Amino acid sequence: MQPLRRITIRELLAAQGKAVKMRLLDGEAGLDRYIDHPRMQKPSLAFAGFIQNLSDYRLQVIGQTELQYLATRSPEDQRQAVNAVFDLRLAGVVVTRNQMPPDIIREAARRTDTPLMISELPSSTFMTNLMLFLSHYMAPMTYQHGVYMDIFGLGVLITGSSGIGKSEIGLELISRGHRLIADDMVQFSRMSPGVVVGRSPDALRYHMEIRGLGILNIRDLYGAAAITDAKRLSLVVEMVAWEQLAPEDRVLGEESETDILDVHIPRVPIPIRSGRSLAVLVEVATRNQLLKQRGIHSGEAFVQSLQHRIEQGR
Template sequence: MEEGARVSVETLFRDMAGQVDLQWAAAQQGGERSLSSEPTVALIGHLNFVHPNRIQVLGNAEMNYLRSLTDIGLRDAIAHLFSSELAAVVVANGEGVPAVLLEGAERTQTPLFTSSLPSPVLMSTLGHYLRQQLAETVSVHGVFLEVLGTGILIKGDAGVGKSELALELITRGHRLVADDVVELKHVAPETLEGSCPPLIRDFLEVRGLGILNIRFLFGEMAVKPHQNLRLIVELVHPEEIGEVGLNRLDMVASTQTILGVAIPKVRVPVAAGRNLAVLVEVAVRNHILKTRGINPVEQFIKRQQAAINGED
């Protein structure tokens, strides 16, 4: 979905009813209402923080509060609850639904659900679903794989050898996520999750071989539906970075920003006789070491400085 995208209440019910035991109790005509945020507990009455376009979850505390009110107070509280543009209301914990709550839902055409799950579990599960559905998304070109448990995006010009490299990595036991089109979702402040459009899932196009079904060729463990992006590997022609880039260490870390997240990037020159699969595996291992605070370049500089100073 693009930024600002929404998901309808009807879609949420279809996707999550079985998982969180949702029962549609009232106002099915309001299924086209849209959601734009994760659910929050509805604090009603004198602590009213009702937000538009949200699911309001009523747990034990809220229902006990409603039961403590007089008939007039209860009607006022329910009217106040439905005075905002709610997307839906869920009564959790298997609580009974007061008739006045059902009437308010029908009157305002606000979908009302019940669930047997405790409200914290319900909110956590629905919140995760909505964060996934409403995350800012972008499509990028490349091949996305899981290498040594790390999500890597292989980029480069057409014909540079991305698919051939991906195929060799797969034969070495790594896993394909997506070829050609990679959908990246901004699922957390510093996390992008990559997946493949359903139409081309499991397929890899290799020049000279055509379109290959990786799942059928190598088995279920050779593919993965999604993976967090941790490293970008850009295949480049040697002339693009010069002779120095081919033979010397890159002393400056490179990153590429996607959806506001800075992703580490390495540039690998493509030259005859180079084993790119091994280079990519080592690049991933080196990245993992850096995330653990181990930087080979810094270690080398310290050792060199110690040698210059005559230290042991």
């Protein structure tokens, strides 16, 4: 798993400056400082003297309340409070509601090379909009080899050793009306606790590699209805050699999970053998997972019924 991503203030301004109506006032020399957390802070308590919990790797947002509080203090107290905050070498500071910050704040920003920005939006709107972007941008991310499909509304990752036929199964599923998300390499991000979302890297989007046919553009071949951009991961289907499965697993199936970004994802092994309709089996595995999500476990119900019959026979 990759570590939490970070973004520099320069990159943030380029990516979201227009969207959150934010522009740079002072501190251009510090634009390469970075933030590593999607949540922002308001230095209200810091201006009152409590700076222990102020993070220099989070974006600081100064709103109308903070400016009004500073105005109630003497010029010397204001200077001490502002300098104590900016001496932390903050990643960046944003003043909202298009309020021009007082000279004491601008001077502190220039002295410490702290990027000082201004936004036209109210603090609550600014923080909500920017946190949505940062949460997505900084989400823990990893890459998995396989074919990622939208089957019956569930995100299904088809895995297996190289050359086992994953892309061919995916192509047959597309022919049966399901949608391709990614082939060969899948990018997964943990968007919230317990939620992993998969999508295709930009360079591979809408394409599949089929041995003998080369690179195919699924959107051009099947139309826009055959592709989708992202889906929450709900099931991993692993293609395995027939001889790798124990006899009891071939009859009763195997209840197992795999961890992706510290999230437990149900895993179903499907043995490969000549004459099996693998696309149909993947569909059935997906339908069975839908039933499990509704609290219906066919295998458990069968075992319980069989156990009851055995006990009655005794």
